[in-house]
Amino acid sequence: MSKELLRLENVSKSFGGIRALNNVNLIIKEGEKLAIIGPNGAGKTTLFNAISGVFGLDSGRIFYMGRDITKLPPFKRKYLGISRAFQIPRPFAGMTVLDNVVVGALFSRDIKDIKEARVRAEEILSLVGLHSKKDELAVNLTSPEKKLLELARALAPKPKLLLLDEIVAGIPPAEVDKIMGLVVRISEQENISVVALVEHVMRVLKYVERAVFLHEGRVMMDDTPDKVLNSEVVKDIYLGKVYE
Amino acid sequence: MDIRTHRSLIILFLVSLILLFVRVGIPETRQILSILFFYIALSEVFNLFTGLTLYVCFGYVAFVALGMYGGGATIKYLLSASSPPPLAVVLACAFAVAGILALILALAVGWISVRLKGAYFAIATIGLNEGLKNLIEGTGIWGGSSGLVIANDLIQSYNYDTFIFVTSELADYLIFTVYAVTILCIYLVIKSRLGYGLAALREDEEAANVMGVNVVRYKLIVFVISATLAGMLGAGKMIKDVAIYPPQAFAVSYTVEAIVISMLGGLGTVTGPVIGGLIYGVLKYVLTVSFPGLQLLALAPALMAMCVMFPYGIVGWLRRRFKGSKIESLLI
Numbered sequence A: 001m002s003k004e005l006l007r008l009e010n011v012s013k014s015f016g017g018i019r020a021l022n023n024v025n026l027i028i029k030e031g032e033k034l035a036i037i038g039p040n041g042a043g044k045t046t047l048f049n050a051i052s053g054v055f056g057l058d059s060g061r062i063f064y065m066g067r068d069i070t071k072l073p074p075f076k077r078k079y080l081g082i083s084r085a086f087q088i089p090r091p092f093a094g095m096t097v098l099d100n101v102v103v104g105a106l107f108s109r110d111i112k113d114i115k116e117a118r119v120r121a122e123e124i125l126s127l128v129g130l131h132s133k134k135d136e137l138a139v140n141l142t143s144p145e146k147k148l149l150e151l152a153r154a155l156a157p158k159p160k161l162l163l164l165d166e167i168v169a170g171i172p173p174a175e176v177d178k179i180m181g182l183v184v185r186i187s188e189q190e191n192i193s194v195v196a197l198v199e200h201v202m203r204v205l206k207y208v209e210r211a212v213f214l215h216e217g218r219v220m221m222d223d224t225p226d227k228v229l230n231s232e233v234v235k236d237i238y239l240g241k242v243y244e
Numbered sequence B: 001m002d003i004r005t006h007r008s009l010i011i012l013f014l015v016s017l018i019l020l021f022v023r024v025g026i027p028e029t030r031q032i033l034s035i036l037f038f039y040i041a042l043s044e045v046f047n048l049f050t051g052l053t054l055y056v057c058f059g060y061v062a063f064v065a066l067g068m069y070g071g072g073a074t075i076k077y078l079l080s081a082s083s084p085p086p087l088a089v090v091l092a093c094a095f096a097v098a099g100i101l102a103l104i105l106a107l108a109v110g111w112i113s114v115r116l117k118g119a120y121f122a123i124a125t126i127g128l129n130e131g132l133k134n135l136i137e138g139t140g141i142w143g144g145s146s147g148l149v150i151a152n153d154l155i156q157s158y159n160y161d162t163f164i165f166v167t168s169e170l171a172d173y174l175i176f177t178v179y180a181v182t183i184l185c186i187y188l189v190i191k192s193r194l195g196y197g198l199a200a201l202r203e204d205e206e207a208a209n210v211m212g213v214n215v216v217r218y219k220l221i222v223f224v225i226s227a228t229l230a231g232m233l234g235a236g237k238m239i240k241d242v243a244i245y246p247p248q249a250f251a252v253s254y255t256v257e258a259i260v261i262s263m264l265g266g267l268g269t270v271t272g273p274v275i276g277g278l279i280y281g282v283l284k285y286v287l288t289v290s291f292p293g294l295q296l297l298a299l300a301p302a303l304m305a306m307c308v309m310f311p312y313g314i315v316g317w318l319r320r321r322f323k324g325s326k327i328e329s330l331l332i
């Protein structure tokens, strides 16, 4: 069995009256590929915010490689190897595509100087197919390209844990295979654990080995993608939408 | 930020040096250019923090004033000894004390306020000037409301010719030195890891944080460097003016001019304040000559027009205009 990388213990977070995360327990292993599914507003993005440290928890604790990181600010978590792609791309608009990825690479434990970060950034940009745009300002990219830039920025620092929030949403089906294939290839090469948030597991079914179903801030199921997909709970809640 | 050669920095430095010596060659320009240089230097200092972070600080008057007081008090103290130390030692101490005082104040203020976002930071720094002014007037330190004057100390300790040389020549060179150090700082910061971090936080602070940038520390670092240089600039101004009185020392207006110059030239650029300063200086001079007494009235619409014409500053506009050419690479 591979080692535990991340552990969430009884994590809760509310916004006003909404319990966005309700006693979430979750363990992610090294090198694991996992999809977290759930309808709109299920709390998926909130879960990533909790893991990356954007806000404090109401209760519960988060352990990373055995260390309690509950109180650590986001930038320190990034240094430990937690890397994230935002659901709504947040490129540094006035910077070039290359510099965006350089920032991703530069602020990490393994890459120490700008030169090395540039080399890594160019390499990742070639992999995701954005190399020809490297000197463009990020603001000028199309929406799918911005998604790719999010992916490149997140991969650049050689993370241990890659958090992808709806990375294939709005991407044409033909492209999904390309992107997910790439994620799988790099993550296997570099032993990265990948957590992908998706509204519908169908889109990433064949790339993950485990699926967690989140609903109203609770983990309702945690099993193989097949089992989760065919469970009554999931069918009920999606009302068959998954099969559309 | 693409790799820019050191050449552009050297060219900027040489151009500045020429301006400095035009002042000597054409005596009529001396007064104007030396005042202008102070403003350009101040706006570079301002740019080092605000240009790189887009956080506006209204506290620069306080840092400059503190430097003037600290430098002035140091000179007064050293010259009160029965045998005053050599001039160079006195001036060096004045700059050191000015810088250290501003640094301490910036650390104290910055420690708390850089945690505030955007406009809240600006508001937090507004109180700085009034606070320091009231402290000096209220407690009567450094001459209190009657001000601090060091002219006699300098004349008595050295001689009249030295006094004239120090206040009308040397002071300008000292201010120029602070200016040169500041542009070097901006340049080095922009090209470093710190610069990447600042560029990122300037765009999106939360995303930068998630991407590994210690945003609070990075803001604090440039804030403290910038304030320290502002304090040293104050020491230079004190040596030039040889006197400081609270009402003028804490007049926000002249820092506003520095803000205008760096916005006009281009925030976050090294060349912006120089270009902005020259244009502003010329504009103000022309308006003063053509509409005497009404220059400020005429200046406002002129500035507004320029802001509309060059929303990214003149350097920003030039960079776009000459994208990809040699000129762009010179406009650091």
Ligand SMILES: Nc1ncnc2c1ncn2[C@@H]1O[C@H](COP(=O)(O)OP(=O)(O)OP(=O)(O)O)[C@@H](O)[C@H]1O
Residues within 6 Å of the ligand: A015, A018, A019, A020, A038, A039, A040, A041, A042, A043, A044, A045, A046, A047, A087, A199
């Ligand atoms: N910063 C916030 N402030 C207030 N409410 C929030 C905040 N973030 C999330 N919420 C609320 O928490 C709940 C969970 O939101 P979250 O963004 O985690 O859902 P999601 O599963 O990512 O959904 P989606 O498919 O729309 O991305 C929602 O009801 C949302 O409105």
Ligand SMILES: [Mg+2]
Residues within 6 Å of the ligand: A044, A045, A046, A087, A165
């Ligand atoms: Mg979401």
